[in-house]
Amino acid sequence: MSETEDATDDHDLRRPPERTLVLVPIVRTKADAQGGRDSAARVEEAVGLAAAIDLDVIEGVAVPLASYRPGTLFGTGKVDEIAARLDAEKIGLVIVDHPLSPVQQRNLEKAWKAKVIDRTGLILEIFGERARTREGRLQVELAHLTYQKSRLVRSWTHLERQRGGFGFLGGPGETQIEADRRALSERIERIKVELASVATRRRLQRRTRKRSGQAIAALVGYTNAGKSTLFNALTQSGVFADDRLFATLDPTLRRVELPNGTAIVLSDTVGFVSDLPTSLVAAFRGTLEEVAEADLILHVRDIADPDTEEQARDVAAVMGELDIDASDPDHVIEVWNKIDLIPPDQRPPARRAPTKTGKPAGPTVIPVSALTGEGLETLLTAIEDHLAIDRPIYRVELTADGLTRLHRLYEMGEVLDREDSSEGTVTAHVRVAEGALDRFRKAFPEARLVTKQPPAPEADAAA
CATH class of the missing domain: 3.40.50 (Rossmann fold)
Structure with a gap:
C-alpha cells in the first residue's frame, strides 16, 4: 500500500x-x-x-x-x-x-x-463510534450493511477501520464498489446468526431474573434527555453520561434498592431520535426487547426542552414499533427530568390523573432533576407502587419450630407487616412477585392467599 x-x-x-x-x-x-x-x-x-x-x-x-x-x-x-x-x-x-x-x-x-451524507448515514456513523460491546458493534454493522446494500458508494470492507466509525466520512473511494456483493450478503447473514445467539442468551438471562422474582425497569427516552445521568443517580454507578446526542449506546443493567427494601434491575438503553432509521430499529430489536419485556418503563423526558412534546411523540412511535403503549398507566411512568433548568414557580407538579373508575387516565408523572437529586425519592416510591400492582399477598403463620425459615420471607417477597406473639409464633403478610411464586409456595406451603393486589391508593392530583 x-x-x-x-x-x-x-x-x-x-x-x-x-x-x-x-x-x-x-x-x-x-x-x-x-x-x-x-x-x-x-x-x-x-x-x-x-x-x-x-x-x-x-x-x-x-x-x-x-x-x-x-x-x-x-x-x-x-x-x-x-x-x-x-x-x-x-x-x-x-x-x-x-x-x-x-x-x-x-x-x-x-x-x-464535496462529501455528502444524509441523516441516516450520520446516525449510523455516530452509532459506529459509540458502540463498545461486541453486540453493539454487530448491531450497528448490520444496520450499516443493510443501508449500504442499496448504494453504490463506499466499500463495505471499510467497516473494519480502526477509527470506530463506519466509513461515511472518508473511505477508500469506489475501488471496491460492488466488487463482491455476495460476500456482503454473506457477512449480513453471519451477523444475524451471531446476534440471534446473543438474543437467545439474553432471553435466558431474563428468564432467570424472572424466576428469581426480580423486577426489571427500563429507561427509555429521546436522546440527551438525561437517561444516563438518572441511571447513575439511582444506581450510584459511573456509567458514561455526557451532554451529547447518543452518549449511551450499549445497554447497561444495575441493581437499585427501593424504599421498602426490595431490589429491582434498572436498564439504561439507547436514546431515540426523530426519523430513527428503520434499519437501526430492526438491528437493535434484540436489545430493545429488554424494554419490551420490562416490568416497568420509565419514559425520561427533558421537560426543559421547548420541543419536549414532539420528542415524546417520537419516542411513543418507536415504542409502538415494539408493541408498547406509551400511555399505559400501569406499565409506564413519565419522568420529567431537568427541572433544575426551570424556575421553581414554573415547575410542573407530580400527578396521577384519576378517572371515574379510579384508574389513571395516563401515566404517572414524576418531575425530577437527575443532576441535583430532587424528586428521586418520589420516583423510587412510584416505582415501588407500580410494581406492586396485581402482585398477590399471602398470609404466613410460622410456629416456633419454623422460624428458621423467617429470613426466606424477606428474600422471596416484600413483608408488608409482621406480628410476633408471646408464644414465639410469627404472622406476616407478604407480597410476592410473579416470578418467585413457585419457589415461595414450595418454601411456605402453609401460606394462604389474601388478595391478588393491595388496596388501591387514594387518587389525587399529586403523587
Whole structure:
C-alpha cells in the first residue's frame, strides 16, 4: 500500500475535523408538515448530531423548499448557491438532515465537489463510534450493511477501520464498489446468526431474573434527555453520561434498592431520535426487547426542552414499533427530568390523573432533576407502587419450630407487616412477585392467599 493510501485510510485519525455545513430542508405542506417540529429545533438537533462525532460545523442552515426534487432534493438555484459557498469557504463535508437516495447523493457530491451524507448515514456513523460491546458493534454493522446494500458508494470492507466509525466520512473511494456483493450478503447473514445467539442468551438471562422474582425497569427516552445521568443517580454507578446526542449506546443493567427494601434491575438503553432509521430499529430489536419485556418503563423526558412534546411523540412511535403503549398507566411512568433548568414557580407538579373508575387516565408523572437529586425519592416510591400492582399477598403463620425459615420471607417477597406473639409464633403478610411464586409456595406451603393486589391508593392530583 502506498503512502497516499495510508494517509487516506488514517484520514480521521491524523487530520483535523472536516469543515462541515449542515443543511436542514424544510417543506411546509399538508403532506409534509415535519411532524410539527419547529425548524429552529430541527437545525439545533442536526448540528448536535454532527457535533456528536466532533465535526467542525461551520453553520446549520434551514433551507426552505417548495418541494423535494427527485434528482438532487434541492432546486437547481439552491444547489448552485450552496456549491459557491462550499468552494469559497473550503467546506469539504455537507450533512443533509433528510434521507437521500443513492442518485441524489451522487448528484449532490458531483455538483458540490464535496462529501455528502444524509441523516441516516450520520446516525449510523455516530452509532459506529459509540458502540463498545461486541453486540453493539454487530448491531450497528448490520444496520450499516443493510443501508449500504442499496448504494453504490463506499466499500463495505471499510467497516473494519480502526477509527470506530463506519466509513461515511472518508473511505477508500469506489475501488471496491460492488466488487463482491455476495460476500456482503454473506457477512449480513453471519451477523444475524451471531446476534440471534446473543438474543437467545439474553432471553435466558431474563428468564432467570424472572424466576428469581426480580423486577426489571427500563429507561427509555429521546436522546440527551438525561437517561444516563438518572441511571447513575439511582444506581450510584459511573456509567458514561455526557451532554451529547447518543452518549449511551450499549445497554447497561444495575441493581437499585427501593424504599421498602426490595431490589429491582434498572436498564439504561439507547436514546431515540426523530426519523430513527428503520434499519437501526430492526438491528437493535434484540436489545430493545429488554424494554419490551420490562416490568416497568420509565419514559425520561427533558421537560426543559421547548420541543419536549414532539420528542415524546417520537419516542411513543418507536415504542409502538415494539408493541408498547406509551400511555399505559400501569406499565409506564413519565419522568420529567431537568427541572433544575426551570424556575421553581414554573415547575410542573407530580400527578396521577384519576378517572371515574379510579384508574389513571395516563401515566404517572414524576418531575425530577437527575443532576441535583430532587424528586428521586418520589420516583423510587412510584416505582415501588407500580410494581406492586396485581402482585398477590399471602398470609404466613410460622410456629416456633419454623422460624428458621423467617429470613426466606424477606428474600422471596416484600413483608408488608409482621406480628410476633408471646408464644414465639410469627404472622406476616407478604407480597410476592410473579416470578418467585413457585419457589415461595414450595418454601411456605402453609401460606394462604389474601388478595391478588393491595388496596388501591387514594387518587389525587399529586403523587
